[in-house]
Amino acid sequence: MYSEKVMDHFQNPRNVGELENASGMGTVGNAKCGDIMRMYLDIDENQVIRDVRFKTFGCGAAVATSSMATEMVKGKTVQEAMQITNQAVAEALDGLPPVKMHCSLLAEEAIHAALWDYATKNHITIEGLTKPRTDISEEEEEEEY
Numbered sequence: 001m002y003s004e005k006v007m008d009h010f011q012n013p014r015n016v017g018e019l020e021n022a023s024g025m026g027t028v029g030n031a032k033c034g035d036i037m038r039m040y041l042d043i044d045e046n047q048v049i050r051d052v053r054f055k056t057f058g059c060g061a062a063v064a065t066s067s068m069a070t071e072m073v074k075g076k077t078v079q080e081a082m083q084i085t086n087q088a089v090a091e092a093l094d095g096l097p098p099v100k101m102h103c104s105l106l107a108e109e110a111i112h113a114a115l116w117d118y119a120t121k122n123h124i125t126i127e128g129l130t131k132p133r134t135d136i137s138e139e140e141e142e143e144e145y
């Protein structure tokens, strides 16, 4: 069902963890399954992504796509990182089963959320970037049991 690359990134995920003093941090949730992803970016004064880490409470496809996505954004400018779509990440992994494509959205959305956090903190605008759709903390505050 899964390609060798997916299995490799699932079993040996790259860039797992947290970054202290991250330039941007974003947390998103997958509306379909409730899984959660957090992404940390360290961005230098030239808007180059120096380092990246992620943590997830998600399925194997979410782990593999996030791992691959972190490898793809590292060393890129924030503008270049904006061009990396979940389809591009899935292709870099030699494909995902169609039923698992929604999982790859977590990585893309978490990167965008972290970039949004960075842009907001630094009062800059990143072309094509919009406010993250899912903000976990806001959602939690709104939910009442």
Ligand code: FES
Binding pocket: 030, 033, 034, 035, 058, 059, 060, 061, 062, 102, 103, 106
């Ligand atoms: Fe939730 Fe894959 S099933 S991210």
